[in-house]
Amino acid sequence: MTSAIHTEKLTKDYGAGRGIFALDLEVSEGEVFGFLGPNGAGKTTTIKLLMGLTHATHGSATVFGLDADREAVAVKHRVGYVPGELPQFGGWRGSEIVAYIAGLRGDIDDAEVEAIAKRLDLDLGRKYREYSHGNKQKLALLLAFTPKPALLILDEPTSGLDPLHQQEFYRLVRDARTRGATIFISSHVLSEVEQICDRVGIVREGHLATVGTLDELTGIRAHRVRIEFADAPPAERLRSLNGFEGLAIDGRQVTGLYRGSFDELLGAIAGARVATLESREPTLEEVFLSYYSGATK
Amino acid sequence: MTLFRLALRSHRTGAIATAVIGGFAGFINSVAYVSVAGTTHAERLVFAHEMALVGQQLSYLLPRPVQLDTIGGYLTWRAFSVVAIIYAVWAMLAATGAGRGDEEKGLTEAWLTAGVARARWLGTRTAAFGVAAAASIVVTLAGTALGAAIANDPLALPAVSAELLPLLALTLWGFGVGLVVAQLVTTRRVASVTGGIVIVALFTLNSALRAGADPGALKWLSPFYLFDRSAPLLADGSVDVPATIAGLAVAAVLVALSVWAFGHRDVGGALIRGRAAADRQRRRPAADPLLRIPVLAGVDQQRGWILGWGIAMAVLGYFLSSLARTIVDGFKDIPAMQIYLQRAGIGGYADVVGVIWFSTALLLIAIFVVAQVNAWAADDAEGRLEMVLAAGASRARIVLERIAALLVAAGVVAVVSSVGVYLAGKAFDIPVPADRLALATALVLPVVFALGAIGHALVGWRPRLAVLLVAAVAVISYFTQEFAPLFGWPDWVGRTSFFVLYGTPMTSIDWGGAATLMAIGIAGTGLALASMRRRDVGS
Numbered sequence: 001m002t003s004a005i006h007t008e009k010l011t012k013d014y015g016a017g018r019g020i021f022a023l024d025l026e027v028s029e030g031e032v033f034g035f036l037g038p039n040g041a042g043k044t045t046t047i048k049l050l051m052g053l054t055h056a057t058h059g060s061a062t063v064f065g066l067d068a069d070r071e072a073v074a075v076k077h078r079v080g081y082v083p084g085e086l087p088q089f090g091g092w093r094g095s096e097i098v099a100y101i102a103g104l105r106g107d108i109d110d111a112e113v114e115a116i117a118k119r120l121d122l123d124l125g126r127k128y129r130e131y132s133h134g135n136k137q138k139l140a141l142l143l144a145f146t147p148k149p150a151l152l153i154l155d156e157p158t159s160g161l162d163p164l165h166q167q168e169f170y171r172l173v174r175d176a177r178t179r180g181a182t183i184f185i186s187s188h189v190l191s192e193v194e195q196i197c198d199r200v201g202i203v204r205e206g207h208l209a210t211v212g213t214l215d216e217l218t219g220i221r222a223h224r225v226r227i228e229f230a231d232a233p234p235a236e237r238l239r240s241l242n243g244f245e246g247l248a249i250d251g252r253q254v255t256g257l258y259r260g261s262f263d264e265l266l267g268a269i270a271g272a273r274v275a276t277l278e279s280r281e282p283t284l285e286e287v288f289l290s291y292y293s294g295a296t297k
Numbered sequence: 298m299t300l301f302r303l304a305l306r307s308h309r310t311g312a313i314a315t316a317v318i319g320g321f322a323g324f325i326n327s328v329a330y331v332s333v334a335g336t337t338h339a340e341r342l343v344f345a346h347e348m349a350l351v352g353q354q355l356s357y358l359l360p361r362p363v364q365l366d367t368i369g370g371y372l373t374w375r376a377f378s379v380v381a382i383i384y385a386v387w388a389m390l391a392a393t394g395a396g397r398g399d400e401e402k403g404l405t406e407a408w409l410t411a412g413v414a415r416a417r418w419l420g421t422r423t424a425a426f427g428v429a430a431a432a433s434i435v436v437t438l439a440g441t442a443l444g445a446a447i448a449n450d451p452l453a454l455p456a457v458s459a460e461l462l463p464l465l466a467l468t469l470w471g472f473g474v475g476l477v478v479a480q481l482v483t484t485r486r487v488a489s490v491t492g493g494i495v496i497v498a499l500f501t502l503n504s505a506l507r508a509g510a511d512p513g514a515l516k517w518l519s520p521f522y523l524f525d526r527s528a529p530l531l532a533d534g535s536v537d538v539p540a541t542i543a544g545l546a547v548a549a550v551l552v553a554l555s556v557w558a559f560g561h562r563d564v565g566g567a568l569i570r571g572r573a574a575a576d577r578q579r580r581r582p583a584a585d586p587l588l589r590i591p592v593l594a595g596v597d598q599q600r601g602w603i604l605g606w607g608i609a610m611a612v613l614g615y616f617l618s619s620l621a622r623t624i625v626d627g628f629k630d631i632p633a634m635q636i637y638l639q640r641a642g643i644g645g646y647a648d649v650v651g652v653i654w655f656s657t658a659l660l661l662i663a664i665f666v667v668a669q670v671n672a673w674a675a676d677d678a679e680g681r682l683e684m685v686l687a688a689g690a691s692r693a694r695i696v697l698e699r700i701a702a703l704l705v706a707a708g709v710v711a712v713v714s715s716v717g718v719y720l721a722g723k724a725f726d727i728p729v730p731a732d733r734l735a736l737a738t739a740l741v742l743p744v745v746f747a748l749g750a751i752g753h754a755l756v757g758w759r760p761r762l763a764v765l766l767v768a769a770v771a772v773i774s775y776f777t778q779e780f781a782p783l784f785g786w787p788d789w790v791g792r793t794s795f796f797v798l799y800g801t802p803m804t805s806i807d808w809g810g811a812a813t814l815m816a817i818g819i820a821g822t823g824l825a826l827a828s829m830r831r832r833d834v835g836s
Contacts (some may be wrong), residue, residue, distance in 0.1 A: 096585070099588040113582055249564060
């Protein structure tokens with residue numbers, strides 16, 4: 001399989017440890033690749049380098065074999081892009097923005113615009129400044145998906161979308177994948193990446209920490225669990241569970257980061273009187289710290 | 298205090314710019330007076346007599362000349378009348394920024410959600426502007442006093458200081474107008490245009506009064522009338538306290554009205570807002586074909602803005618051209634002015650149009666270019682450049698398209714304004730040769746090309762500084778054109794001005810100047826291409 005994205009020692013050094021450093025990355029054609037990292041990790045910097053918007057300090061990046069910097073125009077004709085920070089188009093109507101970008105690209109079909117606008121429930125007749133954040137995001141998605149590009153580079157694309165339209169976005173990604181497109185998606189939401197990605201790269205403090213399939217990175221799947229028991233908790237059974245990190249039993253309350261099967265957890269507390277059971281997705285930083293502290297033990 | 302400091306900071310650039318322009322204007326006019334009026338009392342009496350005759354012809358633009366045999370009288374007539382307009386316009390623009398621009402950027406919302414009351418928000422912005430304006434005016438007055446001292450004709454310090462209050466009252470009045478208008482519309486641009494129309498209307502009201510018409514009690518509406526009533530630099534002059542207090546009181550009322558309106562409207566909305574029409578949702582791209590055509594797309598995006606500039610300049614062109622006959626006939630009997638007209642190459646009515654109108658038109662077109670440079674800088678800061686690049690446009694294409702679109706837009710503005718001049722010629726029986734007018738209009742484009750290309754090179758290098766620097770090039774060009782002949786500066790100094798390089802094509806065409814401007818434009822475009830290629834976008 002050929003590479004859609006290939007980087008070698010790609011570095012953008014803003015000084016003071018900010019930027020991305022010596023990034024070696026390979027994304028295959030037809031793959032959905034999740035680029036995970038906490039805020040400020042270097043995700044957007046990497047994307048801007050891939051898009052030829054910023055120049056690398058060292059190293060190189062190619063997209064479909066084209067140099068992302070020197071052949072940026074040719075690259076962008078094969079790419080659909082959602083920026084991390086939405087632009088301001090002031091008093092323009094959505095329909096005018098689409099017409100303008102269509103004029104620049106030359107490969108946007110009006111019928112496709114109509115279809116995607118309908119799927120995202122986006123009114124192009126309104127002025128951009130009147131759009132909510134979610135509608136601005138939908139317009140950015142529409143502009144990225146409409147040309148049916150070979151590669152989609154999406155920087156935190158679900159930001160501002162309501163759950164209903166997040167699902168529609170996932171369907172758009174699956175459709176694009178079905179027709180053979182490659183998707184490079186940055187996110188700091190683990191569950192989003194789990195939904196759609198084949199492989200994941202985790203970046204932290206400007207360095208690529210790891211790359212693998214979700215199955216290979218089993219450690220990154222975790223839940224922050226808090227159980228309040230009506231009586232004394234079944235401490236021994238809980239301690240015997242695999243994957244309960246940082247298990248803390250404080251009176252009737254049990255907390256910890258759980259990576260194991262929920263069947264086993266429910267089995268362990270069966271018979272005990274549970275007052276409250278909470279399970280939430282941990283922040284990426286929590287997962288990351290836990291994952292790597294575990295790996296170095 | 299944090300809010301006040303930030304508010305003060307937001308007026309910093311405007312305050313510095315007006316202080317530099319005002320201080321320079323005051324300084325140069327002080328020095329110029331001694332140079333052109335002479336040093337003996339007899340010389341100055343002759344000068345005053347001649348200028349008084351000139352002044353009567355220009356009463357639409359300047360106040361009636363009084364005591365032109367003294368530096369104080371001259372500065373009141375020639376310098377502070379113009380400085381007053383600059384401060385009023387700046388204040389209006391600053392207010393539309395505070396009242397609407399910050400809202401567009403989301404700053405107002407951020408402060409309000411942080412617990413700042415609406416009244417406090419606008420009150421603090423107004424107070425900060427008052428401090429910034431006062432500081433700027435002090436610099437202007439200091440520049441004026443310094444110029445007079447250097448010219449060995451020092452001004453009395455109390456008299457110069459007294460000029461602060463009427464000028465501040467007028468400035469705060471301009472701020473009040475801008476703030477009120479900002480409550481009634483939804484964008485800063487519309488607020489600025491509307492505020493500009495209000496200021497021009499009230500200036501014209503005072504102009505009519507200066508020219509001898511009696512608008513009755515209406516005159517009290519014009520802050521320029523209130524300002525004219527104070528003349529502390531005259532020998533027996535003073536500050537008109539009731540007029541100054543009235544100016545300050547109107548400013549306070551306008552600010553209070555704005556605070557009330559801000560309290561009664563939605564953030565992001567206008568005070569009076571119609572209900573949204575229940576129209577069908579639109580799902581397809583706009584049908585406007587121009588949006589898909591290179592260069593024309595850039596022009597089409599700002600069609601209203603371009604047309605507005607063109608019409609405003611056409612009206613001004615009509616008005617100034619209509620004065621051509623009066624000016625030439627009025628100057629004929631003044632020996633010194635005959636020499637001046639001769640030096641300026643003015644022999645007939647059409648020459649006046651060439652000199653007076655086209656120097657004004659060039660200044661306005663230069664402001665138009667500065668506004669475009671500002672828009673280019675904003676394209677990057679607001680993420681539009683990133684989107685355009687992501688759509689597959691090359692960096693070189695963006696530079697070339699922008700400059701081409703600027704030339705087309707400026708061409709439209711210049712042509713529309715020249716139509717106004719041509720119509721004035723027809724209406725007032727001033728023979729304006731159409732072919733010369735067309736050529737003079739076309740030769741505006743090399744000036745636009747040079748200024749725009751330099752502006753773009755600067756945008757690629759330092760976007761935040763670009764607007765200030767290109768505005769400085771335009772202002773220095775204008776003043777060099779004005780003062781180089783007055784002070785007998787060497788020819789090469791004059792040739793550094795873009796306006797001097799344009800020359801007076803209604804009288805004689807400076808092809809060398811036009812070629813130089815083209816060369817500057819080509820070099821600037823090359824630099825713009827290089828700087829755009831090298832820069833990081835959106836970081």
